Amino acid sequence: MGSAAERWAELQSGRGVPPEILAQAPASPWGHDPADFTAPDVPEDTPSRAAGLTLLGASGTVTDVGCGGGDAAFALVGPMTHATGVDTQQDMLDLFEAGADVRGVPARTVLGPWPDVAGQVGTADVVVSHHVLHNVVDLPPFLAALTAAAVRGVVVEMLSEHPMAWLDPLWARFHDLHRPEPATVDDAVAVLREQGVEPEVTRWERERRAPHSPVWVTRRLCLPPEREPEVAAALDRIPPRPRTAATLVWRP
DSSP states (O other): OOHHHHHHHHHHHTTSOOHHHHHTOSSOSOOOOGGGGBOOSSOOOOHHHHHHHHHHTTOEEEEEETOTBTHHHHTTBTTEEEEEEEESOHHHHHHHHHHHHHHTOOEEEEESOTTTTHHHHOOEEEEEEESOGGGOSSHHHHHHHHHHHEEEEEEEEEESBOTTGGGHHHHHHHHOOOOOOOOBHHHHHHHHHHTTOOOEEEEEEOOOOOOOOHHHHHHHTTOOGGGHHHHHHHHTTSOOOOOEEEEEEEOO
């Protein structure tokens, strides 16, 4: 493992929840609600979408790694002739299948973690993976499998830093837990360069998203529901979530 990969792994490992805090959590802080991941009827016109459409050209197949409801793949409806969704949650894959059906896109799904299931997935013309890298600790095999699965190219979208870093002041406030600095886009690019890949990087501003509710944040902080009023008050005193994102594009 190169020095950039080691740095990424160290920073990502530092974002974990200490066992003593996790043991006291009344509910799991992990997992995602599929309702929050439904792909929009009209896709946002982003650099990620533009890059995917350019790689697809007149037509082509797409694999969406960490697909959720298919936001990344369904932004390419038109030239996309077939979509494969990969996710670790079956309810997300059910949502992906429903979205493909509504859009009239032939699709299949594969349940399991990437890159463990890469052999089941096979190749596609374009591989997309949006807002997944910050969930990965061992980044080199994840990235290498994305590259191997793509015939024409890979499009990765990620926030400028770990998407939960904006909650760091609340971890300090409620648990006296002081997080290390978050991994960034530059850290991910450095890992790619260690693999001999020089990605095209486009930095841009996402549309402002509604803040997470105090209920969601309370669960994420491993706190009981009765602490929600305190969490709501604390949320009003921390900076808003950053909006800077980046699109990374590379070709095999």
